[in-house]
Amino acid sequence: MPGIEVVFLDLGNVLVFHDDDVLFRRLSQYGGAPLDVIRERLLALWDPLNRGVLADEQLRRAISQASGATTVMDAETFFQVWTCYFRIHQEILPIVETLLSRTRVALISNTNEIQWQFLRPQLPLLERFCDRVLSYELGMAKPDPEIFRAALRRVGSPPPEACAFFDDVPSFVEAARTLGIQAEVFTDAANFRVQLAWLGVGGL
DSSP states (O other): OOOOOEEEEOSBTTTEEEOHHHHHHHHHHHHOOOHHHHHHHHHTTHHHHHTTSSOHHHHHHHHHHHHTOSSOOOHHHHHHHHTTTEEEOGGGHHHHHHHHTTSEEEEEEOOOHHHHHHHGGGOGGGGGSSEEEEHHHHTOOTTOHHHHHHHHHHTTOOOGGGEEEEESOHHHHHHHHTTTOEEEEOOOHHHHHHHHHHTTOOOO
16 A cells, blocks of 8 residues: 555535534524425535535525525625534544644535635634645536546645545545545544554554
């Protein structure tokens, strides 16, 4: 097994937790639609908003409609609602801190501009990542193999097998593996330590 040159990390449910049910409840309180209806409506919006196709006023309008509201949320209300369901994964931060001293670390995230602007200041260690590959900026999202190819190019085109990728979504992990990246499903901080040790980046 070659030495790991770059570790790619996901953002949601790796560095930060997101409780979708919290978001659905807030939207239901705002617009009145049932939770299962909101869940179904948002399911159709995740891909375009992650790719940056749905943004700004259009995004506010679409999320307001998904909530059941007949009017569009003002910008301040939307920001509060759209960011209400995140929580920093404190347990993983010391592991990533040590990892940064041993190898290059980069981010690959399906996200949108508003949520990224909210989360970035809360995770100062992101500024020490060698790159931050964001779906909305590239117009492509996991599991599209092209986002992984773009990520590899952005960090200097190392051999895929010399890169590791951690994500909580199995289909995204499988997509990375098709390119030869050593990808693993992220579950929790304890298992993350074990996975890193197996990859030869141990002692964390």
